[in-house]
Amino acid sequence: xxxxxxxxxxxxxxxxxxxxxxxxxxxxxxxxxxxxxxxxxxxxxxxxxxxxxxxxxxxxxxxxxxxxxxxxxxxxxxxxxxxxxxxxxxxxxxxxxxxxxxxxxxxxxxxxxxxxxxxxxxxxxxxxxxxxxxxxxxxxxxxxxxxxxxxxxxxxxxxxxxxxxxxxxxxxxxxxxxxxxxxxxxxxxxxxxxxxxxxxxxxxxxxxxxxxxxxxxxxxxxxxxxxxxxxxxxxxxxxxxxxxxxxxxxxxxxxxxxxxxxxxxxxxxxxxxxxxxxxxxxxxxxxxxxxxxxxxxxxxxxxxxxxxxxxxxxxxxxxxxxxxxxxxxxxxxxxxxxxxxxxxxxxxxxxxxxxxxxxxxxxxxxxxxxxxxxxxxxxxxxxxxxxxxxxxxxxxxxxxxxxxxxxxxxxxxxxxxxxxxxxxxxxxxxxxxxxxxxxxxxxxxxxxxxxxxxxxxxxxxxxxxxxxxxxxxxxxxxxxxxxxxxxxxxxxxxxxxxxxxxxxxxxxxxxxxxxxxxxxxxxxxxxxxxxxxxxxxxxxxxxxxxxxxxxxxxxxxxxxxxxxxxxxxxxxxxxxxxxxxxxxxxxxxxxxxxxxxxxxxxxxxxxxxxxxxxxxxxxxxxxxxxxxxxxxxxxxxxxxxxxxxxxxxxxxxxxxxxxxxxxxxxxxxxxxxxxxxxxxxxxxxxxxxxxxxxxxxxxxxxxxxxxxxxxxxxxxxxxxxxxxxxxxxxxxxxxxxxxxxxxxxxxxxxxxxxxxxxxxxxxxxxxxxx
Numbered sequence: 001x002x003x004x005x006x007x008x009x010x011x012x013x014x015x016x017x018x019x020x021x022x023x024x025x026x027x028x029x030x031x032x033x034x035x036x037x038x039x040x041x042x043x044x045x046x047x048x049x050x051x052x053x054x055x056x057x058x059x060x061x062x063x064x065x066x067x068x069x070x071x072x073x074x075x076x077x078x079x080x081x082x083x084x085x086x087x088x089x090x091x092x093x094x095x096x097x098x099x100x101x102x103x104x105x106x107x108x109x110x111x112x113x114x115x116x117x118x119x120x121x122x123x124x125x126x127x128x129x130x131x132x133x134x135x136x137x138x139x140x141x142x143x144x145x146x147x148x149x150x151x152x153x154x155x156x157x158x159x160x161x162x163x164x165x166x167x168x169x170x171x172x173x174x175x176x177x178x179x180x181x182x183x184x185x186x187x188x189x190x191x192x193x194x195x196x197x198x199x200x201x202x203x204x205x206x207x208x209x210x211x212x213x214x215x216x217x218x219x220x221x222x223x224x225x226x227x228x229x230x231x232x233x234x235x236x237x238x239x240x241x242x243x244x245x246x247x248x249x250x251x252x253x254x255x256x257x258x259x260x261x262x263x264x265x266x267x268x269x270x271x272x273x274x275x276x277x278x279x280x281x282x283x284x285x286x287x288x289x290x291x292x293x294x295x296x297x298x299x300x301x302x303x304x305x306x307x308x309x310x311x312x313x314x315x316x317x318x319x320x321x322x323x324x325x326x327x328x329x330x331x332x333x334x335x336x337x338x339x340x341x342x343x344x345x346x347x348x349x350x351x352x353x354x355x356x357x358x359x360x361x362x363x364x365x366x367x368x369x370x371x372x373x374x375x376x377x378x379x380x381x382x383x384x385x386x387x388x389x390x391x392x393x394x395x396x397x398x399x400x401x402x403x404x405x406x407x408x409x410x411x412x413x414x415x416x417x418x419x420x421x422x423x424x425x426x427x428x429x430x431x432x433x434x435x436x437x438x439x440x441x442x443x444x445x446x447x448x449x450x451x452x453x454x455x456x457x458x459x460x461x462x463x464x465x466x467x468x469x470x471x472x473x474x475x476x477x478x479x480x481x482x483x484x485x486x487x488x489x490x491x492x493x494x495x496x497x498x499x500x501x502x503x504x505x506x507x508x509x510x511x512x513x514x515x516x517x518x519x520x521x522x523x524x525x526x527x528x529x530x531x532x533x534x535x536x537x538x539x540x541x542x543x544x545x546x547x548x549x550x551x552x553x554x555x556x557x558x559x560x561x562x563x564x565x566x567x568x569x570x571x572x573x574x575x576x577x578x579x580x581x582x583x584x585x586x587x588x589x590x591x592x593x594x595x596x597x598x599x600x601x602x603x604x605x606x607x608x609x610x611x612x613x614x615x616x617x618x619x620x621x622x623x624x625x626x627x628x629x630x631x632x633x634x635x636x637x638x639x640x641x642x643x644x645x646x647x648x649x650x651x652x653x654x655x656x657x658x659x660x661x662x663x664x665x666x667x668x669x670x671x672x673x674x675x676x677x678x679x680x681x682x683x684x685x686x687x688x689x690x691x692x693x694x695x696x697x698x699x700x701x702x703x704x705x706x707x708x709x710x711x712x713x714x715x716x717x718x719x720x721x722x723x724x725x726x727x728x729x730x731x732x733x734x735x736x737x738x739x740x741x742x743x744x745x746x747x748x749x750x751x752x753x754x755x756x757x758x759x760x761x762x763x764x765x766x767x768x769x770x
Contacts, residue, residue, distance in 0.1 A: 003092075005068070006033035007045040007104040011052040014176040015067045016163035017088040025082045027055070032103035034074065034082065042071040045092060045108055048177060059097045065181040068092045068108065091180065113159075113183045126189035127158055133196040134165050140203040159185045162192050170195060243284065247275045250291050259299040263455050267294045290392065293399060293453065296407055302461065303411045306370035307338040319364035320357055321497045325485055326350065330365050333463075344442045347464040349421070349479075351471050352487030353600075353717070355537015358467040359419055361487075365465065366415035374405040378432070379420035387435035389452035399452040402439055402459070413461035421478075422468035433475045440464055440481045488716040489536035489604060491744045492724070495529050496522070503542050511549040518552040520545075520566040527568045531578035534724070536604070536717060548574050589695050589768060592687035596679030597700040597722055597730070598671070599714030604721035606698060607676065608665055611683035616659025624664030627672025630680075633703065634662055637681035640707055640759065641688065648763070650688035660684065675712040677703030678731070678762050685763055697766045698722045699731035707759040711735030719747050728752060731762050 037044040047066025073085040092108035166179040182188035350358040366373035389400035445459040533540045551574040552564045592611040678701040702710040711733045734757040
């Protein structure tokens with residue numbers, strides 16, 4: 001049987017048979033279809049759209065199966081909206097669309113399914129399953145009312161019961177349409193069982209979530225009530241609620257802070273403990289201080305790096321003259337950081353004599369990167385707690401210097417300088433060098449734990465820099481974690497450049513002088529460098545320049561001059577007698593006197609070795625406060641000379657009736673190291689053979705018992721010291737050939753380096769053969 005009737009396409013709504021339902025209509029075609037139905041027998045076909053977003057559905061946009069319904073009521077609302085009440089009559093399927101304008105009209109076929117007695121047992125079983133699932137849904141979901149259960153229980157027809165449950169329980173349009181299209185009652189119940197099982201699982205999860213949320217809300221409400229009661233009690237006791245207000249203030253800060261879950265849990269726990277204390281409790285201040293430390297740390301605060309390579313190079317060149325290795329390393333770091341944003345900070349160790357700019361270059365690196373700068377001096381540090389902090393069990397406990405410096409910086413990626421890392425020491429309170437291993441290890445410092453905080457804090461983004469005068473005093477495990485960059489002594493040319501570009505403008509400004517009021521000639525500057533300073537760095541030079549400018553200020557004030565020009569003679573007047581004169585090496589050749597070269601923390605220096613022989617019993621006397629290594633070098637040199645006495649023309653039996661005395665002047669100064677080996681051996685050969693040593697030759701190198709010459713360190717500093725004293729020829733080991741390229745061009749130009757591998761080569765160069 002086929003019926004022709006007007007049709008309304010519904011959005012996201014499905015009408016089931018025997019169901020009464022309200023819906024609103026506003027589209028012109030839908031309104032026209034309603035008016036047509038009201039003109040006839042009030043019968044209309046209702047089917048759902050496949051996509052509710054389609055405003056003018058075509059036949060292909062509408063489900064084929066719908067419900068023939070009877071219009072019960074029409075109510076016109078403002079805005080051309082019509083509210084309709086309908087009751088579903090029976091299922092029907094569209095067989096054809098009679099028209100699509102001005103309203104939809106369709107021909108439908110009534111869908112009927114006849115059950116047989118054989119289906120009753122299965123039908124009964126499915127009904128029980130559906131009812132069981134439906135009752136569980138009512139218990140779990142607040143979206144299903146108890147009235148729906150009574151409606152279902154009052155219906156005897158199984159198919160109608162399934163339609164009622166589908167209409168009230170199912171939330172997805174596709175699920176409802178699937179039930180509507182099921183003509184077979186058994187199939188409809190089976191579909192409903194599957195959908196209800198899934199919905200029940202979802203409802204169970206929602207129920208569990210609601211319970212958890214309710215418990216959390218109940219706990220929060222409980223805590224709020226208890227806090228209010230505690231506030232009232234404290235007010236009655238005269239505490240004025242200050243403890244609670246402080247706790248509320250800390251908790252408010254904690255909520256705004258982006259920190260780890262562990263840190264948040266720890267802080268919340270301490271705040272809760274704080275709330276239970278009275279105002280006079282001594283523990284109150286301890287807890288508050290601890291929580292404030294947690295809140296004040298920059299857990300996830302990072303400054304933006306300035307990754308411009310030209311900018312960084314310009315800043316570094318402005319602040320420092322030379323130091324190319326340091327500048328190149330910073331530029332390399334920035335170049336890689338620009339490509340790999342999560343690059344861990346390097347750990348650089350600047351090793352060099354005092355006054356060579358190690359600390360100031362760290363500040364320049366921070367300025368070039370645009371990062372905060374913090375500094376910790378490790379000189380004389382003995383207590384491990386200075387690094388890792390004190391445990392909170394101690395009275396007056398505070399975090400260590402590392403955490404304190406990070407707090408001071410206000411970011412987790414500052415440039416952090418550990419100054420004088422070679423001057424740490426340990427005692428019964430622990431070894432701070434061992435504590436530094438965790439700080440300076442990029443593999444583990446992401447979870448650095450301060451004893452006071454007892455929370456992991458990441459140091460992986462910090463750029464650590466360290467300084468040292470010598471890496472000999474740095475423990476090997478700590479040294480292994482750092483990249484060594486050596487800052488050697490400045491050449492005379494470099495000192496002139498530093499003085500002109502940095503020291504003179506700085507001191508002129510410090511003394512309130514304009515550039516035209518006080519001028520130092522180059523010859524005067526060279527005179528100050530050569531005769532009033534003898535250092536690896538420029539600190540003493542800066543002090544001498546300050547003294548000169550003070551005299552300039554006095555001269556300008558006393559003599560009403562407009563300007564002062566500092567010449568060589570002026571320098572002598574201002575600084576009095578020169579402190580340093582020309583070197584010993586410029587005097588005549590002498591027997592048993594050899595110029596050696598030594599490296600110290602203050603840079604390189606010449607070291608005169610004197611040897612004399614006298615009648616005796618073969619004793620070797622060593623004076624001049626020599627260290628163990630230098631004494632062993634002297635013994636090794638003597639053994640070599642005795643073993644090769646014939647070849648060296650010193651007499652085979654000299655040891656039987658001759659005592660030898662080796663002395664190094666400036667006896668109050670300790671001296672040690674293996675590099676004086678060839679110097680001592682040359683002095684021995686000279687005094688025993690009676691041949692003089694060339695005064696213009698200096699040497700450095702370690703000697704073995706077989707006469708081999710081994711390489712040494714500090715070649716740049718030693719060669720600079722020789723050049724300052726006027727020495728033009730330096731004997732060095734063949735193994736140091738590779739180091740010649742690192743020497744300043746002025747040194748390579750003015751000094752003749754003689755490379756030797758055997759002691760006989762040294763003697764051929766240094767001793768006069770006539």
